[in-house]
Amino acid sequence: MPAHSLPRRLVIATRESALALWQARHIQNRLQTLYPALEIKLLGMTTQGDKILDQSLSKIGGKGLFVKELETALADGRADMAVHSMKDVPMRLPDGFIIAAITEREDPHDALVSNRYQRLQDLPPGAIVGTSSLRRESQLRAAFPHLQVQPLRGNVQTRLAKLDAGQYDAIVLAAAGLKRLGLSDRIACILSSDESLPAVGQGALGIEIRTNRPELASLLEPLNHPATADCVTAERAMSLRLNGSCQVPLGCFAEVVEDHFLRVRGFVAKPDGSQILRAEANGSRQSAPALGRQVADLLLTEGAQPLIQAQD
Numbered sequence: 457m458p459a460h461s462l463p464r465r466l467v468i469a470t471r472e473s474a475l476a477l478w479q480a481r482h483i484q485n486r487l488q489t490l491y492p493a494l495e496i497k498l499l500g501m502t503t504q505g506d507k508i509l510d511q512s513l514s515k516i517g518g519k520g521l522f523v524k525e526l527e528t529a530l531a532d533g534r535a536d537m538a539v540h541s542m543k544d545v546p547m548r549l550p551d552g553f554i555i556a557a558i559t560e561r562e563d564p565h566d567a568l569v570s571n572r573y574q575r576l577q578d579l580p581p582g583a584i585v586g587t588s589s590l591r592r593e594s595q596l597r598a599a600f601p602h603l604q605v606q607p608l609r610g611n612v613q614t615r616l617a618k619l620d621a622g623q624y625d626a627i628v629l630a631a632a633g634l635k636r637l638g639l640s641d642r643i644a645c646i647l648s649s650d651e652s653l654p655a656v657g658q659g660a661l662g663i664e665i666r667t668n669r670p671e672l673a674s675l676l677e678p679l680n681h682p683a684t685a686d687c688v689t690a691e692r693a694m695s696l697r698l699n700g701s702c703q704v705p706l707g708c709f710a711e712v713v714e715d716h717f718l719r720v721r722g723f724v725a726k727p728d729g730s731q732i733l734r735a736e737a738n739g740s741r742q743s744a745p746a747l748g749r750q751v752a753d754l755l756l757t758e759g760a761q762p763l764i765q766a767q768d
């Protein structure tokens with residue numbers, strides 16, 4: 457990029473939870489190292505998704521609630537870019553917005569957090585596990601029908617506080633959030649992708665800009681991690697094909713195998729875990745979107761349609 461087109465100041469829009477701020481500062485620091493002359497500020501914002509804590513996200517409109525306010529700040533020029541957990545980014549962005557870079561994935565797995573138990577297998581019948589994620593709930597119920605799954609919302613610290621107050625025997629959180637916040641010692645165990653297939657985009661950060669700011673896209677290019685971007689592209693293609701929203705228990709997880717290939721696994725389920733459909737596709741990294749769609753199509757062939765529709 458020619459030096460003259462470098463902006464002098466940048467504003468990064470972010471939510472104000474500790475995790476969102478960590479993520480925005482992480483991107484700020486990486487950009488500052490790359491572009492020492494740039495003045496980079498954060499614009500903290502509270503979104504609808506942060507305000508409404510008494511209802512399940514799936515019932516109040518889903519992921520979009522975490523990004524809409526940030527997009528408004530991009531649209532009216534208060535900010536140049538927004539940092540998101542890719543897990544919270546809707547499959548379709550509004551016209552005029554793009555994810556310009558996807559950074560290297562942190563641990564994509566879910567983690568079990570408990571003050572008493574080390575593993576899911578150790579939880580006794582009737583033990584209460586906290587999660588508001590239909591994806592986590594359906595997988596837990598399928599494998600451990602003797603457990604009670606109870607709703608748990610709020611930011612990471614709030615959820616840990618509710619566990620510590622004794623409201624739950626264990627909770628399930630994204631390992632990435634705990635690790636970023638320096639809370640790795642709270643992890644009882646990491647759940648394997650067979651125990652809990654991660655959410656689309658889990659552990660990856662995305663940087664969103666307006667499509668009409670190509671100079672920002674060039675500036676962000678060094679932050680893009682191609683392997684992570686290919687994985688997340690496959691996962692999002694799967695979810696888009698199934699019209700995935702928070703209202704459907706669904707997961708998709710892609711991994712790079714032997715540098716050039718992707719292994720893509722997905723599932724859809726009934727929330728109570730009484731039915732889980734799984735599928736896998738393998739192929740070259742260049743065909744990431746096709747592999748994601750292939751997983752979706754395999755699931756549809758297995759009978760996913762009623763599971764997807766039942767939630768409406």
Ligand SMILES: NCc1[nH]cc(CCC(=O)O)c1CC(=O)O
Pocket residue numbers: 541542543544612628629630631632633657658659660661
């Ligand atoms: N749903 C909120 C959310 N969005 C992203 C993360 C974790 C960080 C990540 O996946 O990058 C979390 C917390 C959690 O699920 O425990």
